[in-house]
Amino acid sequence: MTRLAIVRQKYNPAGGAERFVSRALSALSQDGALEVSLIARKWEKVAGIHALTVDPFYLGNVWRDWGFARAARRAWLREGYDLVQSHERIPGCSIYRAGDGVHAAWLEHRRRALSGFKRLSLAINPYHRYVCRAERAMFVDAALKLVICNAHLVKREIQRHFGLPDEKFAVVYNGVDTDAFHPRLKIEHRAAMRRQWKIPEAAPTLLYVGSGFERKGVERALRAIAPLAGVHLVVVGRDKHAVRYQRLAEALGVASRVRFAGAQNEVKPFYGMADAFVLPTLYDPFPNVCVEALASGLPLFTSDSCGASELVRPGENGWVVDALDVEDLTAAIQVWLARESQWPALAEAARATAEPLTLSAMARQLTELYRRFL
Structure with missing residues (x-):
């Protein structure tokens, strides 16, 4: 032995x-x-x-x-x-x-x-x-x-x-637990979670999950959605400077479209309420939240300094940008918005990417x- x-x-x-x-x-x-x-x-x-x-x-x-x-x-x-x-x-x-x-x-x-x-x-x-x-x-x-x-x-x-x-x-x-993180979360949680967090049923909604807002790009996500009327962002996670980001959302005029949910013991309902996942991280070897999002059928917006970008086929199951390029992130989200009729196919491709990673x-x-x- x-x-x-x-x-x-x-x-x-x-x-x-x-x-x-x-x-x-x-x-x-x-x-x-x-x-x-x-x-x-x-x-x-x-x-x-x-x-x-x-x-x-x-x-x-x-x-x-x-x-x-x-x-x-x-x-x-x-x-x-x-x-x-x-x-x-x-x-x-x-x-x-x-x-x-x-x-x-x-x-x-x-x-x-x-x-x-x-x-x-x-x-x-x-x-x-x-x-x-x-x-x-x-x-x-x-x-x-x-x-x-x-x-x-x-x-x-x-x-x-x-x-x-x-x-x-x-x-x-x-x-990733592909049974727990599954596209059926949308059926189970979308309507109730959107009512709870006061997000319109049809509003395009991005989800961020993680602590360490500075490194993982919460500011860049806020700035990226600022020119995109109607796009909502839900931020799940704890950060000692969370108030600073809430003030930034107010200064950018997006406070009504951003929900700071704080740390959550159960994140699966948040995957169910969202349409896509965003993590414009400055550096991340391979965050579990990215494979959880893909397994839940959420296309992924992330950076080329994130290991999970290796799973992304741009335009098929997500988009990859430079971590500091806010304009490029905005442009990628705009492309996604313009392809709303193809969101079911994007969700299927995201799920298929995660299925082998049990x-x-x-x-x-x-x-x-x-x-x-x-």
């Missing part, structure tokens, strides 16, 4: 990174091929997985990440695990799951959206400098055998920055990868 350790500072079974591997690990554990342990600072109980708490004292985010990395590596060396899969940037792991993308690439995208002074502040920020050093040390470490990416975008970025060969990569898209298919792919090392 192979002993595998999974490393994650804060392990939440409902989190995107954790859901990504849970099914494969469960299958391998059940057939006796794998004994799974968890190394984490904080964790929620996971059936069948032994947890090892590593929680060194820290002050500040640099010390936090450095201290955890140092303590986690000591723990896995002491325990003598056969394989170590890290979700954190820690040199010496066997497998790295690059769910957060490449920090060096994120900084490149971030600089595009900043003024000169803020660019300088970004460059000298000690946390970013630490993460970039840790990232490079991990990718060039001889112990690293496999990098699991959730998009080809991430693979290309790692190769561009660190030069790893193709054989060290596997690309596995995030899976959770069981993702688990099978991961299981095959793990068996290579068992």
Whole structure:
């Protein structure tokens, strides 16, 4: 039996990174091929997985990440695990799951959206400098055998920055529950949700879901719909600066067409009320919300710096624009509006795109990868 350790500072079974591997690990554990342990600072109980708490004292985010990395590596060396899969940037792991993308690439995208002074502040920020050093040390470490990416975008970025060969990569898209996220959500929820949120039944409605409004493009979505009379936008998610975006909607004259719904425990009814999904994110390796939207039959408006753009066939199941090009996003939405008679076909194409990306298919792919090392 192979002993595998999974490393994650804060392990939440409902989190995107954790859901990504849970099914494969469960299958391998059940057939006796794998004994799974968890190394984490904080964790929620996971059936069948032994947890090892590593929680060194820290002050500040640099010390936090450095201290955890140092303590986690000591723990896995002491325990003598056969394989170590890290979700954190820690040199010496066997497998790295690059769910957060490449920090060096994120900084490149971030600089595009900043003024000169803020660019300088970004460059000298000690946390970013630490993460970039840790990232490079991990990718060039001889112990690293496999990098699991959730998009080809991430693979290309790692190769561009660190030069790893193709054989060290596997690309596995995030899976989605295609039964829970389904076009029938429109039948179940559209009328009631539109009454609840006071959106006319026939009004073209875009949905945004996510936290981190600045990075994920809420401002750009607001500006994009401003010249499009009658288009509504529903924003689902929490952000500490939400009031700033509400004021922007008022300044743009679109407040009557925008609903800020805040964080929601159940998002499926919102997919059911919408006609399309918008996420003009500055950088996102592969957001789960995009495949949830496609599975729900919503065409997708996103950016070319989003891994989910790899699923988009422009004009068939969505549109892809530059993250900072608001005019291009407006133009894409205008094209969609002009093709209202074809919306059922767009919805069918969106659903068909997501149908192969089931959770069981993702688990099978991961299981095959793990068996290579068992």
